[in-house]
Amino acid sequence: MFQRTKTLVAVLAATTMLSGAAFADGHAKLSGDLKIFLDTSNPAPRATMEKMIADFGAANPDLNIETTVIDREAYKTQIRNFLTADAPDVATWYAANRMTPYVSAGLFEDISDLWAEPEIAENLASTKGAMTIDGKQWGVPYTYYQWGIYYRKDIYDELGLSEPTNFDEMKSNCQVILDSGRKCYTIGSKFLWTAGGWFDYLNMRTHGFDFHMEMARGEIEWTDDRVRETFANWRELIDMGGYIDNHQNYSWQEALPFMVNGEAASYLMGNFAVAPLREAGLSDDQLDFYQFPSINPNVELAEDAPTDTFHIPANAKNKDNARAFLRFVVSADVQTEINNGANLGQLPVNAKASVDDDKFLKEGFAMLSSNSPGGVAQFFDRDYSAEMAAEAMQGLQEFMVIPDNLDEILARLEKVRVRINK
């Protein structure tokens, strides 16, 4: 009985404070429990998150916070269990279609109320779409990062090349690089998703963002001529030998040395590739970035920028504390802090936060905020339904190794699309 009164008081206290103006400064005193599950298992993100949670705990000394960090890959299979069985109060996940299964199974809390608060509505407007399913919001983003082509500036300088702005330049650059005895692009397709990045860009540049999203929703046949056009463009790069050999053997990390050793000149990747490239010894004079060049001048440029997110499970026990934590995470100061180069090294989601003084982050931020008029996609395996993504990425890898199999691959994918949308 006493226990129950205590929690009741705690909940009351929390709600009254939250409804008041007090929450805005982020120092409302919370009490009770808060259980957080994180998938940020790599050393740097892990330290960042633990530091952020410690700060939150310091501001709320009466709050009993329990943090569990789960290996990123294991997390993807465990989330199904812990959301149903023993739900934490806050859990990390990914935006867009990747959250659909949990939203439609009623395992994520609808937090549209948070998004209605002016503080969040105004400053996080750009990511609202990625968090919305059925007109409601199901989580908040905490970081995102650009995709694009990272390249060896010193090799480009040596060969007298400049950043390509259209597909013809991209191909002629590639030919020069090939003639110098190097490969144009490194890639490791063992875990398939890297091939999805190439398809995203080639498809968005050939037919635009809207077409790509219609495909993602399963509204376009894989055997459609327009899809074939995308593959035909891709095939030009494959046939000229632009990609490193045997990429099906490597993970994305194992493909990095080709670029570090100068055997390949560039890498289509997310910004997370910068840190290991720097650690491998490439200086900022040697390493540079450009936006994937235009292919069809009639379509607007669109970008991949995957967003990582926090959610409140529907079975959470301390939802008010969880909401307070989400407000804290997206606030401008925290966003500036956790996304800086020393921590996550990515882009903040809050418009009032400042981007770290890092060459790639600044370039990426400028690209996403001013040179991505077509739209911002999440990434192949987050935009497409999970099952379609799994089949399709396998087909994309096969196409990159044996391009002649294209007809079989497309027929197979079409069969899967029809079954999924049945």
Place this chain on the structure above:
Amino acid sequence: MSNVATSDTPRKQRSWYKRNEVAITPWLFLAPAIFFFAVYVIWPIYQSITISFYDWDGLGEATYIGTDNYTELMDDDAFKVSLWNNLKWLLFYLLAIPGGLFIAIFLNQSVRGIRIYKSLFFFPFVVSQVVVGLVFSWFYLPDAGLLNSIIGMVGLGPINVLGDPTWATYGIIAAGLWPQTAYCMILYLTGLNAVDPEQIEAARLDGAKGLRMLWYIIIPQLKPATFIAFVVTIVGALRSFDLISIMTNGGPFGQTRVLSFYMFEKALSEYGFRMGYGAAIAVVLFLIMLVFIAYFLWSMWTEEKGR
């Protein structure tokens, strides 16, 4: 009065138990085992079979769809590849048995320092499958791997074993054979210790030696060891998973999958949301295993009966 009552009832109870003691006691001892076997083996099997008739994403409502999952399996190329690969595993994994026998005979000598060799051969069995997978993927690397250096010296290659859909499965099986052969070797070393020296002596007096000695005298005496080697090798082949996951992750483009790996992909992996379909694959794998289980039970039963 009270005396009559107390002397009457206990006799009644005792007589009931006495009458059934021989029949009941073994069941009492067996009860815990039967209980756990039912809860952890029989019940899950029943559940998988049930789930295989449903379309279920593991989270929401399950919809009954009858045998649709099985109909789809019949028309699923990835399933055919997995089944075919499972057969390859079954067939080639059996090479571990003659391999193990050969090494065991080779090591079964009283030479100085033979124990060191024995422990070296024992080594791959101690090493985790994950490590074996890693070591072999380095061995097979297309540019820097030891394999290509070796075949390069005789002017062959380079071949990309794990990246080539025609070779990848054989490459993984070869990696799996390494620890499996060591296991069979251990079984045969133990078996060789039990070979009757008098029979060998007698055979030698009758003029048997070399291969004839091996075939007619030694191998028949190793029958129990061979049976166990056969069982563990078949089971090992059917549940192959770790090596595939580590060495190729089922690729290139799904050509090295086996049933257990495909089931995992469909039901439990990052993109897996089809519990029903995964369960259907599990049922097929179970039916294949059932053939072997039946054979093992039958041969054990005939063995017991013959005694």
